[in-house]
Amino acid sequence: MNENDISIIKNLLKELDETVDNGYGPFLAAIYDENYNLIAKERNSVVKSNLSLAHAEINTIKAAEEKLKTYNLAPYNLSIYVTSEPCIMCLGAIMWAGIKKIYYSAPSASVEKITGFYEGFKPNWIEEFEKRGIKVFPNIEKIEGEKILEKYVKLNGIIYKPEN
Numbered sequence: 001m002n003e004n005d006i007s008i009i010k011n012l013l014k015e016l017d018e019t020v021d022n023g024y025g026p027f028l029a030a031i032y033d034e035n036y037n038l039i040a041k042e043r044n045s046v047v048k049s050n051l052s053l054a055h056a057e058i059n060t061i062k063a064a065e066e067k068l069k070t071y072n073l074a075p076y077n078l079s080i081y082v083t084s085e086p087c088i089m090c091l092g093a094i095m096w097a098g099i100k101k102i103y104y105s106a107p108s109a110s111v112e113k114i115t116g117f118y119e120g121f122k123p124n125w126i127e128e129f130e131k132r133g134i135k136v137f138p139n140i141e142k143i144e145g146e147k148i149l150e151k152y153v154k155l156n157g158i159i160y161k162p163e164n
């Protein structure tokens with residue numbers, strides 16, 4: 001991890017903070033190539049699009065694959081940056097897309113504690129991903145990431161869970 005990676009996360013958090021009240025979920029993701037060219041960046045749009053799959057990571061992977069016209073991102077050596085730790089669904093999607101590195105800010109424990117969103121069961125996932133060649137860089141600018149989640153809750157943002 002270097003200064004570029006940290007500044008990407010900082011910029012995502014800044015953009016999310018400024019737009020947290022616009023009706024989208026409080027999560028933002030971006031995919032960059034190894035030369036730090038932006039490939040795709042999308043918000044969580046579960047509520048807006050009435051689609052449980054529409055997490056920021058899924059929307060961003062979809063946009064990246066459409067842009068590059070491929071279902072396999074592995075040859076492009078891409079990284080995904082997310083404002084919170086990916087949930088159980090998004091981790092599967094990241095692996096299946098062939099993304100090589102994951103950078104995120106707020107961990108799932110914070111997401112669940114602050115917002116009440118459910119993130120799924122992910123035993124030893126960082127270790128399991130690293131065994132499969134996917135590097136994980138957790139908790140970047142964690143406090144800032146948590147503050148935005150707190151702001152979303154204060155603004156009465158919608159919290160959706162599979163059991164409700």
Ligand SMILES: [Zn+2]
Pocket residue numbers: 055056057086087088089090091
């Ligand atoms: Zn997700």
